[in-house]
Amino acid sequence: MAGACNTVVKTLNWAGTMAGNQTSSVTDEITNILGREILGGLFPPGATLLGEEEICARFGASRSAAREAVKILSAKGLLLTRPRRGSRIRPLKDWNFLDPSVLGWLRASATPRDFIIELLEVRLGFECEAAALAASRNKADEIAAIREAFEAMRAASSGQGDPVLSDAAFHEAVLAATGNRFFLPLSALIHTALQYSVPTTNALFGHPVGDLDAHGKVLRAIEAGDAARARKAMHDMLSEVLARVRTAVELTGVT
Amino acid sequence: MAGACNTVVKTLNWAGTMAGNQTSSVTDEITNILGREILGGLFPPGATLLGEEEICARFGASRSAAREAVKILSAKGLLLTRPRRGSRIRPLKDWNFLDPSVLGWLRASATPRDFIIELLEVRLGFECEAAALAASRNKADEIAAIREAFEAMRAASSGQGDPVLSDAAFHEAVLAATGNRFFLPLSALIHTALQYSVPTTNALFGHPVGDLDAHGKVLRAIEAGDAARARKAMHDMLSEVLARVRTAVELTGVT
DNA sequence: TGAAATCAATTCATCTGATAAATCTGATGA
DNA sequence: TCATCAGATTTATCAGATGAATTGATTTCA
Numbered sequence: 427m428a429g430a431c432n433t434v435v436k437t438l439n440w441a442g443t444m445a446g447n448q449t450s451s452v453t454d455e456i457t458n459i460l461g462r463e464i465l466g467g468l469f470p471p472g473a474t475l476l477g478e479e480e481i482c483a484r485f486g487a488s489r490s491a492a493r494e495a496v497k498i499l500s501a502k503g504l505l506l507t508r509p510r511r512g513s514r515i516r517p518l519k520d521w522n523f524l525d526p527s528v529l530g531w532l533r534a535s536a537t538p539r540d541f542i543i544e545l546l547e548v549r550l551g552f553e554c555e556a557a558a559l560a561a562s563r564n565k566a567d568e569i570a571a572i573r574e575a576f577e578a579m580r581a582a583s584s585g586q587g588d589p590v591l592s593d594a595a596f597h598e599a600v601l602a603a604t605g606n607r608f609f610l611p612l613s614a615l616i617h618t619a620l621q622y623s624v625p626t627t628n629a630l631f632g633h634p635v636g637d638l639d640a641h642g643k644v645l646r647a648i649e650a651g652d653a654a655r656a657r658k659a660m661h662d663m664l665s666e667v668l669a670r671v672r673t674a675v676e677l678t679g680v681t
Numbered sequence: 682m683a684g685a686c687n688t689v690v691k692t693l694n695w696a697g698t699m700a701g702n703q704t705s706s707v708t709d710e711i712t713n714i715l716g717r718e719i720l721g722g723l724f725p726p727g728a729t730l731l732g733e734e735e736i737c738a739r740f741g742a743s744r745s746a747a748r749e750a751v752k753i754l755s756a757k758g759l760l761l762t763r764p765r766r767g768s769r770i771r772p773l774k775d776w777n778f779l780d781p782s783v784l785g786w787l788r789a790s791a792t793p794r795d796f797i798i799e800l801l802e803v804r805l806g807f808e809c810e811a812a813a814l815a816a817s818r819n820k821a822d823e824i825a826a827i828r829e830a831f832e833a834m835r836a837a838s839s840g841q842g843d844p845v846l847s848d849a850a851f852h853e854a855v856l857a858a859t860g861n862r863f864f865l866p867l868s869a870l871i872h873t874a875l876q877y878s879v880p881t882t883n884a885l886f887g888h889p890v891g892d893l894d895a896h897g898k899v900l901r902a903i904e905a906g907d908a909a910r911a912r913k914a915m916h917d918m919l920s921e922v923l924a925r926v927r928t929a930v931e932l933t934g935v936t
Numbered sequence: 937t938g939a940a941a942t943c944a945a946t947t948c949a950t951c952t953g954a955t956a957a958a959t960c961t962g963a964t965g966a
Numbered sequence: 967t968c969a970t971c972a973g974a975t976t977t978a979t980c981a982g983a984t985g986a987a988t989t990g991a992t993t994t995c996a
Binding site: 453490493494497498500501502503518519521522523524525526527532544545547548550551552553554555556559602604606607608609610611613615 | 708745748749752753755756757758773774776777778779780781782787799800802803805806807808809810811814853857859861862863864865866868870
């Protein structure tokens with residue numbers, strides 16, 4: 427029985443990937459749905475799974491679309507396909523958790539408490555060093571971008587613009603100012619962290635935690651070319667947020 | 682003219698991806714070659730490029746294989762394909778530099794000096810925090826894995842086993858002991874860094890730099906559950922290597 | 937009986953060709 | 967000059983066929 431593919435399903439198109447008019451392809455639909463399911467733990471992390479036939483049968487798609495979706499998931503470290511054995515879920519340690527798509531899929535199912543805290547722990551690691559590098563490198567135009575983002579944050583704090591986006595832009599500008607390629611991919615993590623934690627912390631504390639003052643200290647230290655001070659300012663800012671989230675989460679019992 | 686595909690090329694199979702018997706698929710061949718070329722800067726980072734037809738013509742492959750290769754490269758953030766515009770190289774900031782494949786492609790063309798130093802800078806950021814988290818979390822079995830890797834390093838130092846692999850295993854065990862998923866993908870970076878820098882530093886200094894003593898300090902601090910000491914021990918170890926590489930590179934004039 | 941070799945069935949990998957959808961180009965007209 | 971629309975080009979998707987690799991059962995030999 428080979429003709430089980432291409433049944434009359436076709437009912438999936440458009441579940442909403444982002445805001446706006448972005449029409450999604452069949453391949454992307456399959457990728458996103460399977461990605462969310464894998465990250466959500468629907469499939470046993472170490473065992474066998476996912477036949478080519480099953481996928482195109484389930485989504486009413488052609489083998490091309492199914493195969494391309496599987497290739498994408500494999501490229502992100504989630505699957506390993508072998509000629510006759512089908513696609514197996516790879517061990518968790520091989521998953522590319524820093525990939526923007528993977529982060530998005532994880533966000534859809536992760537426990538909020540763990541998710542926010544884990545993100546902050548990682549940020550605490552590399553963002554302090556990034557601030558120090560940005561300060562010691564001292565590239566004028568890239569530091570100007572940091573200041574620009576800071577001004578956007580100030581404007582956003584008085585209602586002129588999106589506070590999350592300008593906050594993210596600030597931190598991304600710091601990463602870019604390191605002049606180190608390997609810091610760049612971490613901006614996706616910051617984006618996700620802020621989109622997720624800013625509303626939460628606002629709800630918890632009644633006001634924005636992304637302190638303008640704290641960001642200002644980081645900016646001034648970088649502009650002064652003082653690596654140690656920049657590192658400390660960034661550390662103070664993030665560990666303060668982390669501490670507040672930790673205690674608040676314990677108090678309110680958010681899972 | 683649509684029939685330009687599938688000419689009589691077929692001359693690519695097997696260029697040697699890894700040591701051993703691992704036979705590579707057509708799709709993987711195309712992916713690896715294009716990946717290396719992109720990371721090597723052969724294609725203008727921001728501009729238009731790569732038609733479906735061109736690819737299958739160049740490699741003598743079918744559109745299926747060409748398309749799947751492009752999907753993989755897109756999944757790693759290198760390309761963006763649009764219905765009629767072909768595949769465009771995305772801006773550098775979207776590239777997933779922490780992906781194992783991307784790291785490998787970059788290694789093939791990167792300037793050794795920048796490559797080693799950039800890797801160490803990033804490690805200095807997150808590995809210190811990872812050591813601290815591992816210490817404060819204090820999970821017995823995961824710390825046992827760190828000690829195990831340390832013993833393997835000791836054995837390797839007297840000729841019993843691979844010094845690079847055991848060193849990498851040590852650092853990966855620390856990442857795993859954080860209990861934080863987002864540290865896991867960074868093990869690829871450590872692997873690449875060690876494979877690349879250990880031979881280099883050995884050649885520069887005449888002896889292994891991956892100090893057994895320094896690793897022992899990290900291990901003992903983690904076993905003692907002393908987060909601050911673990912952070913400092915890791916920082917001392919990495920910054921020592923970074924400093925020595927920096928000066929050695931300046932002296933020898935390695936580009 | 938047990939172990940190794942063999943063979944058939946199943947599934948992934950690849951190729952080929954065709955149709956649909958999206959976009960660019962240039963011609964047309966106000 | 968600019969907006970609009972038809973034609974051409976290219977990607978997206980579908981469909982079917984063949985090749986290659988692995989699994990598992992069967993067979994053969996010690």
